[in-house]
Each structure stands twice: as structure tokens, then as C-alpha cells.
Amino acid sequence: MNRNDEDIIKKDIIPFLSLDIKKIIMNLKPECFNGMEEIRLRCGQPLLLKIGDKDYALDREGNLDESMTRGFVVSAEDIYRSIASISDNSLYAFEEEIGRGFITIPGGHRVGLAGQVVLSGTEVRTMKDFSSIAFRVAREIKDCAKGVLPYVYPRDLEPVNTLFISAPRCGKTTILRDVARSLSLGTSRGRGCNVVVIDERSELAGTYQGRAQMDVGPRTDVLDSCPKARGMIMAIRSLSPHVLITDEIGRHEDIEAILECMNAGAAVITSIHARNIEEAQKRPLMRELLATGAFENLIVLSRRCGPGTIEQVVRRDVLCCG
Amino acid sequence: MLWLKTMGIVLVVSGFGSYGLMGARSIEKRVEQIRNIRLAMGFLEKEITYLHTPLPTALCRAAQSVPAPARRLFTDCSQSLQDRQGITVSEAWTQSLEKLRHSSDLTKLDLQLLQSLSSQMGMSGVEEQKKLFGLIQEQLKIQEEKARCELESGRKIRSYGGFILGATVVLLLI
Secondary structure, three states, rough: OOOOHHHHHHHHHHOOOOOHHHHHHHHOHHHOOOOOOEEEEEEEEEEEEEEEEEEEEEEEOEEEOOOOOOOOOOOHHHHHHHHHHOOOOOOOHHHHHHHHOOOOOOOOEEEEEEEEEEOOOOOOEEEEEEEEEEEEEEOOOOOOOOHHHHHOOOOEEEOOOEEEEEOOOOHHHHHHHHHHHHHOOOOOOEOOOOOOEOOOOOOOOHHHEEOOOOOOOOEEEEEEOHHHHHHHHHHHHHHOOOOEEEOOOOHHHHHHHHHHHHHOOOEEEEEEEEOOHHHHHHHHHHHHHHOOOOOOOEEEOEEOOOEEEEEEEEEEEHHHHH | OOOHHHHHHHHHHHHHHHHHHHHHHHHHHHHHHHHHHHHHHHHHHHHHHHOOOHHHHHHOOOOOOOOOOHHOOOHHHHOOOOOOOOOHHHHHHHHHHHHHHHHHOHHHHHHHHHHHHHHHOOOOHHHHHHHHHHHHHHHHHHHHHHHHHHHHHHHHHHHHHHHHHHHHHHHOOO
């Protein structure tokens, strides 16, 4: 059963906020929780909520203000207390995550961090003197991938290579997660198959302390925080997957790994950032990848009728003819 | 009347004497307590730097390695953090030290030294934590050495001093 937004935010996110902010958000009217996507704390700036497509400042009484003139101003103390709570007062235990710019909290919600970056040589080692925190509400919407499953899994144990094309915040991660769950569980068209999720940014499975917080299915293995290219090869060698699922490809090595996996008997389902196929083809690496004809389906998502709207489905045969 | 006087003398001398002996015992206990806290700090450092154990759990494990009252310092702090009432490690550590002040034989200086940990404990990277715990253990070792030096002379002064003071009071009263 899908949890409602108010329950998710009150139980999973609010406990990690400073006491002042906790009280303010608890004053919010229940309907304001619906569609809340982000809670942003920026030092010296108003407390912001992203609800749907709009940003609102929140005042002490829990009133939303779109003009952002009378919001509660977040202090350095609020940021410090929230960071202490998120990290369980143990920043050292999250050094790697902080170096990547985010920490995942129970429930699979991602907390983005900004502050002074500490370098070790040319690598980002960690961050200190935090100045802002962004809580991104992760939602698990079961069966949201129903519309794409006939394309992705047309025959028993034969999922096909699929690329989701979508601008940010159009629901591709939520759909990919549900694709993983459905393929793993089995659909009316085929039995459940072995799925490996390569979750470089801990978004798909929302892994916290080694456990997937989202339902990604009973036959799914998760390689958490693993670079996509390396993870795909590792999975092929050791986990005998029918399908590999990963998010937001874009580097040269990702594309090489995808081609290698496709020729090793595993289907690859992945996504890229672009508004449509034409825009994707303007990126040299994507153009190269699409030209190989590796993907049997290209599925374009948008927010036109809410996140996860299927805008266009292009099959390879059509693409080749086109 | 003589028996009453004798009784009074015995009571005064033994009262002052006992107070002196308690003082001597307190000096001994202080050395032991500093040592235990230093050992627990070493344990905590390893939990943090090698195992990256979250602080509430690391404190709880460090507590298991030493007896009371050092154990209570770590247990109380761990408990306050695990309660998740929005308390920071600095506040939890300060509260635990306040409780320790009443139940231990540590001096103000010892407690100040431990208080210096509060602002940084847990709230920086592994390397910084390693340096912090290395430093505090060094300082505790110095404090322990000082306490040990004070032990020999202090113990005698307090043990005998109590009885001598008692006797002096008796002489003055007579």
C-alpha cells in the first residue's frame, strides 16, 4: 500500500529537523503535505518548501507564503542541529556520503548538503561548515510503471533493453524503481526474473545502512553507491542477472559497460536526462549510443499530466525506419 | 563526667580521622577514575576511527570496557543521544559530565579537560576525530601522572592529617 505524503514526511523526515523547524512544519495544514517534494534549509534564508512546481516560504505559524517575504529564517544553529541529527552525531561515519554531497536517511529520502568542500588532492574528501540542507522526499508509487511494462517485459524471461528519456523531476527514478519491483516479482506476461539495481546515488533502492528502504522486489540485488560502469560488469560476472537497472547514465564508461552487458545476455534498463529524443541526440555520447541500436525501446517521460506522464514510446524498428 | 569526656574525645578524633581517610581514598579513586576514562577514550577512538561506528553505539560499547563511574559517563551520553530528542552530542556530553561531577572524585580541572571534547566529538571527519582523541588521551595521561604524584604525599597528609586535626581540636577544647 502506498503511504500518504503526510505520513511519509511526519515519520521519516521531520524527526531529523531542528526542534524549531520541527514545530513549524507540524503546524502545517494536512493538505499542504500533498505533493511536497523538498524541504530546504539555507542559512540566513527563509525555510522553503517545494510543493508541486512552486516554492513557498513557511512562517512560524505554519502559513505558506509564495512571495517569500515573511518566512521563518533558518539559523546556523538549525542547520547544525539538523546535520547532527541526520548523521546521528557521527559525521565521521558519513564521510564518504558527505563527500558525494548527500546522505540517505531511513525511508530512502536523500538529504543534499552544501558547505565548504574539503579536498584531498583533486578529490572531494568531505564537507564542513554546512550552509544548506535539502531534504528530497522519496516516494514509492507501486504500479506506476504499469503503462510501460508491456514494452519493457513483452515475453517471459525476456526483458528488453529500454532507455527512459526525461527531464529532471519527471518521475523516472520512481518508474525505474517500480520496473525493478515488477520484473523481480513477475507480471502477467512473464515470471519474475533476477534483477540487479546499480544504485550509484542510493536513489533507486534508497539504501540505508545496507538495507534497501524501497521495495525493489524479491529477486533484486542492489549494488549501492557503486559506480554504474563497474557495477554492471560486477553484476554480470557474479549475480547472473536477467536485467540490469541503473539511473542517469552519461559517461563514456557507462556506455561501454552497457554495450558489454547487452552482449552478455542481460537486458539493460536505464535513463538519461533530456526533454525528448531530439535533445538526447544532440549529446555526442548519447548520439553514439542511440546509433548502435542497442535499445529496443525509448520511452520519453514528462510532467504534463503529473510526474511520470508517458509522452512517447519509440520502438527500435520504428526508430531505425525513421 | 570522665567517661563523657573520653567519649567526646574519641568521637572528635575518629570523626576527623574518618574524614581524612575518606579524603585519602578519594585521591586514590581519582587516579583510578582518570585511568578508566582514558582507557574508555582509547576504546571509543578505535570504534570511531577503525569501525566508523555511529557515536551512540560507540559510546555504549566504550562504556562496557570500564567500571563505574566512568561507565556511567559514556552510558548516559549514549542514552541521551539514542533518545533522539533533538539533543546534540555537545549537550549530551555536558549533561553527562554534570552527573559525573556529583558521583566521581574528579577535580574541576579533570572535568574541564573532558568538557573540551564536547564541541568536536563526532562532528568531524575520521582524521580529525583521531587527532582529537589522541590529544585528549595524552592530556588525560598527564593528568593521571599528576594525580599519581599527588597520591603518595596527599594520602599520608590526609590520613594522618585527619587524626592530627581531630587531636588538635580536642586539645583546644580542653
